[in-house]
Amino acid sequence: MSVIELHNLRYRWQGQSQDTLAIAELQVEQGEHLFIRGASGSGKTTLLNLLAGILKPASGSLTLLGQTLHNMNPAARDRFRADHMGVIFQQFNLLPYLSVRENVQLPCHFSARRKQRAGDVQGAIERLLEHLGLDRSLWQRAVTELSVGQQQRVAVARALIGSPEILIADEPTSALDTDTRDGFLELLFREAQVQGSTIIFVSHDPHIASHFPRVVDLSSVNGASMVE
Numbered sequence: 001m002s003v004i005e006l007h008n009l010r011y012r013w014q015g016q017s018q019d020t021l022a023i024a025e026l027q028v029e030q031g032e033h034l035f036i037r038g039a040s041g042s043g044k045t046t047l048l049n050l051l052a053g054i055l056k057p058a059s060g061s062l063t064l065l066g067q068t069l070h071n072m073n074p075a076a077r078d079r080f081r082a083d084h085m086g087v088i089f090q091q092f093n094l095l096p097y098l099s100v101r102e103n104v105q106l107p108c109h110f111s112a113r114r115k116q117r118a119g120d121v122q123g124a125i126e127r128l129l130e131h132l133g134l135d136r137s138l139w140q141r142a143v144t145e146l147s148v149g150q151q152q153r154v155a156v157a158r159a160l161i162g163s164p165e166i167l168i169a170d171e172p173t174s175a176l177d178t179d180t181r182d183g184f185l186e187l188l189f190r191e192a193q194v195q196g197s198t199i200i201f202v203s204h205d206p207h208i209a210s211h212f213p214r215v216v217d218l219s220s221v222n223g224a225s226m227v228e
């Protein structure tokens with residue numbers, strides 16, 4: 001079973017005369033690191049929102065770990081997301097009034113499964129922050145006191161805790177210089193590999209693509225012949 005399976009998927013934003021996305025086939029296997037590239041406006045964020053169950057396809061099928069998110073009720077969908085997905089967005093979405101430690105711990109509050117998989121939660125937080133190279137002196141600090149690069153590491157640790165099967169990253173490196181960006185990707189890959197997580201990484205930056213074993217250009221799969 002693929003981790004993500006997508007078949008004849010269509011999505012159109014309201015008011016648009018054409019489908020934003022029309023993807024005949026896309027499968028992502030466990031542990032794969034997939035980079036999705038595409039010009040601005042090609043539908044990358046729309047695709048991630050469909051994968052996360054935030055948007056519902058107009059037609060076609062989309063399954064994650066064999067389950068169809070858009071057929072679930074909202075509570076079940078939220079639970080699925082908390083249990084199985086780690087997300088890293090451009091703005092990181094860290095909670096400013098919480099410390100580094102508390103931010104990383106959050107998914108274990110929302111998901112008993114993630115908590116159970118993390119085991120010794122405080123130990124897991126420390127291991128992740130150490131592996132991601134975040135100095136121990138920062139762990140009790142509010143995240144607002146951290147640099148952008150440091151906040152990014154906190155966001156990665158939070159996405160990884162409790163070993164979710166699927167990691168979704170939307171332009172998480174856009175604020176970084178080249179060296180910091182490459183270091184960030186190395187850390188992300190190393191940790192994802194340890195956990196066997198699948199990565200779906202979206203960006204319009206072509207330099208990042210060279211770090212990924214599999215690259216899908218959205219413009220080449222989007223609108224390709226669909227079997228009705």
Ligand SMILES: Nc1ncnc2c1ncn2[C@@H]1O[C@H](COP(=O)(O)OP(=O)(O)OP(=O)(O)O)[C@@H](O)[C@H]1O
Nearest residue numbers: 013014020038039040041042043044045046047204
């Ligand atoms: N909320 C919305 N309402 C209507 N149309 C939208 C909405 N969000 C996106 N779109 C349209 O869908 C298309 C794809 O947008 P999307 O944000 O998915 O592209 P993207 O590839 O992520 O772009 P970028 O690289 O600039 O972030 C665009 O034409 C955009 O105008």
